[in-house]
Amino acid sequence: MPRALMLCLLLLSGCVHDPKDLGLEISDQHNLAEPKIQFLGVGGWLLHWQGEGLLLAPSFSNPAFLGIKGIPPLRVAADDERIDRYMPPADDVSMLLVGHAHYDHLLDVPRVVSQHAPNATVYGSETVAHILRGAEPPITRVVVPRDEQITSVGKPQLPGTWFYSSGKHIRAMPIESMHAGHIFGINLLPGSYDHDLSELPSYVGNWKLGKHTLAWLIDLLDANGNPVYRIHYQDSAAQPPYGFPPLLSDGKGIDVEILCAGSWDQVSHYPSGLLNVTKPRLVIVGHWENFFGNDPLQPQTIPGQSPVGMLDAITKSAPQARVVVPAPLSEVALPAPQ
Structure with missing residues (x-):
């Protein structure tokens, strides 16, 4: 398996480009x-609201094979110094949301929680919880919906459950x-865990996706308790209607859509199918940049x-929206x- 995975990772490797060479306008405010x-990079985001903070899957270590920029790693470990x-100040963060358990979304969470966001509760899948309990010290404040x-999916008339922050300002x-x-429509890191790990995985293939994305x-x-802003966050490209928000009776629309650029072309009708439903006022594109040995x-x-x-x-599907990379x-x- 490692040899087959390495071959696929090498196929994924390629030239990285400066955004300006592609005519890509990058916001840097x-x-x-x-x-x-x-935007913290990769799938990571941080916001503060009414004295509370919300953190989304921070990732800074971004290892590369033999440290070579642009080549995916086979072995990974968190880079505490990096x-x-x-990592910005996050003492006020009470919720840390994770979409799936691949290393580029979960590897740095133990260090972030233990050193930078000590008041955070992590929300994620069973596999997220099982992996985090292998950290030293174990991350045990995890809620698994x-x-x-x-x-x-396909049942927008049946909303899920709201989970509230400790101060009730965010849900x-x-x-x-x-x-x-990742390539040819194949997910290279599938699978899930049904038991707590004794240590964090070092082999990249053991950072399994999880049963639930x-x-x-x-x-x-x-x-x-009324929504001032409504944000939809998708940390991986998805085939419609996966990830579509439910129909809610309050009539509040989506203000901000956070999209994932990684593997966007590995599924059809993404992100157009989603944007036709959410109709946001602001679209922010993340996970667009090289995260293998990057600066x-x-x-x-x-x-x-x-x-x-x-x-x-995006511009064709959401002409009303401001778009920011x-x-x-x-x-x-x-x-x-509004």
């Missing part, structure tokens, strides 16, 4: 006024999603992939409430 959201260098608490609902293939519907609430301050595109075609699909560690202003 900092020190914006609230409300805003910060995490500590780039039950099947009946997850919005099922999140899990949605059944899926993970696009989750998208998240996120509400930022006012003092009366987040000089981002380049994922090897062998380009988000340009995806951006064309942020640089890692930069900020994006949220639209005015």
Whole structure:
């Protein structure tokens, strides 16, 4: 299996490109006024609201095979120095949402929780919980939504359960999603765990996807518990209707759509199918940059992939939306409430 995986990883390897060479406009704003959201790189995001913080799958280590930029690794380990260098203050974070258990979404979570977001509860699949219990020290403050608490694919009339932050200013609902293939439509890191691990995996293939891949519907609430902002977050490209939000009776629309550019072309009608449903005012594209031995301050595109075609699909499907491709560690202003 390692040899077969290595062959596929080498096929995934390729030239990385500077965004300007592709005509890709990258936003790189900092020190914006609230409300805003910060792109941490890969699938990671951080926002603060009414004294509470929300964190989405932070990833900073970004290892590469033999340290060679642009080549996926076979062995992975968290880079504590790199995490500590780039992770912003997150003492106020009470919710940390994870969509799936691949290393580029989960590897750095133990260090982030233990050192930077000590008040955070992690929300994710059974496999997410089983892997995190192999950390040292184990991460045990993990909530695993039950099947009946997850919005099922194809059943938008049956919403899942809202999970609330400790201060009740933020809530999140899990949605059944899926993970696009890495190459030729094949997911190279499938599988799940049904038992706690004794240590974190080092072989990349043991960072298994998990039984459930989750998208998240996120509400930022006012003092009366009403949504001021509604955000839809999908940390992996998915075949429609996977990841579609439920129909809610409050009539609140989607303000912000956070999309994943990685493997966007491995499924059909993505992201157009999703955008035709969510009709957001702001679209933010993440997971667009090389995360194999990268420099987040000089981002380049994922090897062998380009988000340009995806951006064309976004502008056609959501002409009403402002579209932003942020640089890692930069900020994006949220639209005015409505």
